[in-house]
Amino acid sequence: MAHVVGIDAQARQISCEDGTVLDYDAALLATGGVLRRPPIARADRRNVCLLRSRSDAEAILAQAERSRHAVILGTSFIGMEVAASLRERGLEVTVVGKEAVPFEKQLGAPVGMAWQKLHERHGLGFRTGATVASFDGGADLTGITLDNGERIRAELAVVGRGIKPTTDAIAGLPCNDDGSLTVDAKLGVTDGLYAAGGIAQLPHRGDRPPIRVEHWRVAEQHGRLAALATLGQQVRYAAVPVFWTIQYLKRLDYIGHVSQWDDIILHEDPEKPELLAFYIKDGVVAAAAGLDRDHDTSALVALLSLRRDWTPQALGESPARLLASL
Ligand SMILES: Cc1cc2nc3c(=O)[nH]c(=O)nc-3n(C[C@H](O)[C@H](O)[C@H](O)COP(=O)(O)OP(=O)(O)OC[C@H]3O[C@@H](n4cnc5c(N)ncnc54)[C@H](O)[C@@H]3O)c2cc1C
Structure with a gap:
């Protein structure tokens, strides 16, 4: 393993800390992010x-x-x-x-x-x-x-703060203010150079305003396309982003992406902790969150992949039932 300290996209060369210089035809940057100590007094305390x-x-x-x-x-x-x-x-x-x-x-x-x-x-x-x-x-x-x-x-x-994309080594490339790299829908930064995962900001669903997602599943989705791209098979990333977290054995899933929504429609049973939330933007379901509604959230991945214009009425209270009926 080597630590990369520089990338020259013009010359298509990567420099490593130990002095090695690698030539490349295609290279993928997937350097993730680093955490920073908070700017709070005495944050360097042990513990x-x-x-x-x-x-x-x-x-x-x-x-x-x-x-x-x-x-x-x-x-x-x-x-x-x-x-x-x-x-x-x-x-x-x-x-x-x-x-x-x-x-x-x-x-x-x-x-x-x-x-x-x-x-x-x-x-x-x-x-x-x-x-x-x-x-x-x-x-x-x-x-x-x-x-x-x-x-x-x-x-x-x-x-538990967010990360800063690790792009310090790639001087000469146009990084955004947050350190991320804007890539096209096929993960391209520039000729022969691709970026994926937590450092990449790219068009949502392939043609919408760019977003950057710090989620494992998205990094995995990017990885597949990036591998194809470096082999010369360029495919647009149009997948539905997926995130989940499990706490106290309860599972929270978030499907799709929307940073500002017009409305949230909740399907919940007051007797139970489970719930399903639809995030509405311009009349359609732009994203959904499910608390212990795995069947519905996994169905939503398929449904939102099929169509982008689902209304909350069309999806109903059980996307899993809807998917089974299609
Ligand atoms: C504590 C924690 C919990 C998380 N929980 C979840 C979760 O529950 N669900 C979820 O979806 N996501 C979760 N995430 C986020 C998820 O881990 C990231 O979104 C995902 O790992 C990003 O993948 P990546 O490949 O972009 O970067 P990373 O997985 O960070 O990999 C980057 C790699 O690049 C290497 N690297 C960096 N700089 C250099 C360099 N200069 N030279 C050589 N190598 C370098 C690093 O060593 C590392 O191996 C969590 C993250 C953390 C930190």
Whole structure:
């Protein structure tokens, strides 16, 4: 394995840290992202952890063994997954987030609230609409102080912020402000050079405004097309993005993509924690989220792949039944 330190797209050469220079006919950049420590006072305390790699996970678990209280910064996917995992290990866990409910930005308030209730039923504490002002303690963390002055005890803090695309090595290419690379629908950056996964921003469904998705399944979908592209078979990426997370053995799926919706239509049974949400944009279902509705969300992948103009009425309350009837 080698660490790439430079790419010359004109000369079609890749430079490695050990001095090796590789010529290429076709190259794929799939360098993912890096996490950054938050710009908060004393964030370098021992026991203030980030999570990206396996060794990060092992460090968190080792500290969890020595801790009774944990604080999680961030109410998005990584933060909530870590929170559930630590809670299941018996720690008292408090999640601090700027948003009013978890996943508010991605999934909207109703779905976020359903997810928050799931966590609360498992004993998790929330401080939403709040930010951390400082990490407290000496070399070891003893707690955090919120911007409103509240202090929360913690021997372990995990920061779950988004990633910054790892594109520092590719000077000379037109990176976006967030570090990502804009590619065409066939993942092309420039002649012979392709980008995929978390660094790539590309037209949604092949012809819509570009989006960048930090999800494993999307990276896998890109990978297949990128492999074909580097072999000279260029195929447009028009797949329906899919994301899932499992917390307390409950599964949340998100199908499609929409960053701003006109309406959310919920199908839920007040007696059950399950729900299905349709995100409506311009009268059609642009995305959907399902909480423990695996049959319906997997059917939605097929249905949204077939057509892009599904109305919520046409999809009905059970996309799985609809798919079976087609
Ligand atoms: C803790 C955590 C939990 C997640 N949970 C989920 C989840 O539940 N569901 C989901 O869909 N997604 C999840 N994700 C996101 C998912 O892991 C990413 O979207 C996906 O891995 C992106 O794939 P990638 O190939 O773009 O990059 P990565 O998987 O990050 O791979 C990038 C690779 O490039 C290498 N690399 C980087 N720079 C260089 C260089 N200069 N030279 C050589 N090699 C280099 C890296 O070492 C790495 O091996 C999670 C991510 C994290 C961190």
